[in-house]
Amino acid sequence: MANVIDILKERGFLAQCTNEEELRGLFDKESVTFYIGFDPTADSLHAGHFIALMAMAHMQRAGHRPICLVGGGTGTVGDPTGRTDMRKMLTDADIEHNCECFKKQIARFIDFSDGRALMVNNGDWLRKLNYIELLREVGAHFTVNRMLAAECYKQRWEKGLTFLEFNYMIMQAYDFLELNRRYGCKLQMGGDDQWSNIIAGVELTRRKAGVPVYGMTNRLLTKSDGKKMGKTAGGALWLDAEKTSPYEFYQYWRNIDDADVGKCLALLTFLPMEEVHRLSALKDAAINEAKTVLAYEITKIVHGDQEAEKAKQAAAALFGGGSKAEDMPTVKAAAGTKLLDVLFAGKIVASKSEARRLIQQNGIALNDAKVTDVDYLVKEEDLAGGEAILRKGKKKYFRLVK
Template identity: 70%
Template sequence: MNVYDVLKERGYIAQATHEEEIRALLANEKVSFYIGFDPTADSLHVGHFLGMMVMAHMQRAGHRPICLIGGGTGTVGDPSGRTDMRQMLTDDIIEHNCNCFKKQLQRFIEFDEGKALMVNNGDWLRKLNYIEMLRDIGPHFSVNRMLAAECYKQRLEKGLTFLEFNYMIMQAYDFMELNRRYNCKMEMGGDDQWSNIIAGVELLRRKYETPAYGLTFTLLTTSEGKKMGKTAKGALWLDPSKTSPYEFYQYWRNVNDSDVKNCLSLLTFLPMEEVIRLSSLENEQINEAKKVLAYEITKIVHGEEEAAKAQEAAKALFSGQGVLDNAPSLKISAEMLGSRLLDLLVEAKVFASKGEAKRIIQQSGLSLNNEKISDIDRLLTSADFSDGFCMLKKGKKKHYRLTLSNN
């Protein structure tokens, strides 16, 4: 099957500039394509993961991904989907974040023997002569069309800075440069990048009469249209030090029933026949599909060993079977015994604040060793520990293994 049809069947494709031409191109050539990642943080998150899955499907079909790290565009910040200006990052932070991205991307895409490339747009954008770029690129951009672009609309409400206004031009320049250097013929990105991608496609076609193509993939949203990947702690990160494999596993284990098929299609490599079978399960059986979903995604992101540990921990906590050693653990110093449980849990960031802790305790949402905690002044003592640990439950789905440490 043509990889375009694979992407379409699995629900990735949102928009394409030249659908039939792209389908024919992918059927008849080994195509170099790119997706850009701006280094706005020191880790990729689950929103990026969708693009990485697209790259993996394309690479498996014989095409060459170019992972473009935004060492240049990151100095400006993409205004797409924003109501306020992004925080400007220092060069040192941008370099650090770029290096973090490189390490993570290498776990998903095969770069050996030129099967994929990783490049940094800072290599050319930081060297540009402003006047030369204006004369070379400026005539091919209409300010009226740029202002009408979806990526600028929300920013116009509060005021679009000239700095941000240049972002579309910089992204289009990237496509042109990658075409020159690597014969890159296609740009891909999330559907919020449609206007920016069209700008690059049109620049190449107008300036050089070069065939160029753009494709956007659907954003990762729930059946209600809300963005997925947000947790109580913030984004669902791919870095295990920011979101543990267990937390990552549990996020997918707890998705709504109506989101199971979409997640299985977009975020796993399971055959569509299996996706359809699993997502058609009903009532309690749908939980089996969610377990498969959580395991498969965690395996891709964190590896088979960590996925198995997360699965084992979930089994131990929720069904009383399995190995508790793999459950999320909090160390409690022996010196802290006799302190208020509430204070210890706020310090350990189980609760964001004392106010949240008090509210949940008053709502009977906290248990220690299967006993409801009703007293906000309840102390944690050695009597709560058996074999060096005790079990804490926050709400219906958050479990922690408190271990006693002598340090």
């Protein structure tokens, strides 16, 4: 079997590694226990987590053991990485609920049978720590000037970095030490924006445990223009079917830019690389075949074969000229209601100002008829048969029902 580093490199995951030569040798010799952390900032994982879950799945398929760490402890502080403001403080009940939601979602990607993977909550140890003991055991190994130079804190200078958030790096580093002590964990993985935090954990564990451990990051999920992928008009592209329907999820990947198809096929599906290369080489109208395969494969992984097939058929019916598609995102509408209010209430747009702009720019159509009046009221005839098809832009469709 190929070394998992070669698999991750070929598919485009690998960004940085603390000591690639040593880690490669370790992968050749033994089944390595590694971990990735997921802070419960919401009640669902989103597209940004998806690439980390896929990296974890490839690692497991190569014979290594994942620890899925949910942040019941770190979630009380909140990671300042990439933030210009402080995260909303969550209640203990919120954190517990979100952790349970994460556990169910992660189980779709990782095989937990027969001890092949572990699900762990860092609240089990972080919430029990004595502050003075932590300062003496861990704090002595961190220099403030080194911490302040970390990339994860740089965006917070203008508005100020709270002491609460300043402790996040120490908490994450302590996680690695604790996981090494409890489970023999030798590798921490995460997104490339976590490099500073991962390095802190590697250095702390080496000093305190006296054993070689490693850090490795995957590339972030970005578009060809460098912007983050996975954002919709309603916000994040969630992995929870209640927050982002399988049809809407499918359509997102079906409509990505041509330049991003090859990268997404490699990172977000399990298709053999020979097939990835074949599909990526398609040009002009033929690239739609690759997009259809991409959307189907990703939706199958996240929502299962049945939902993927339903979404595919719904899209085919719609783009093939059909007037109805039962699996499109459904929004309630009543005759006499402003269409602008329907768009906002149904989360088709993020704000009413966006709705006005779309209507003014001919970006909204109802039953194939452009809506040009920002004060347009939904009519009974629009909902003939109890429903209507609304199109936003060129490719996004919604089903309005009474």
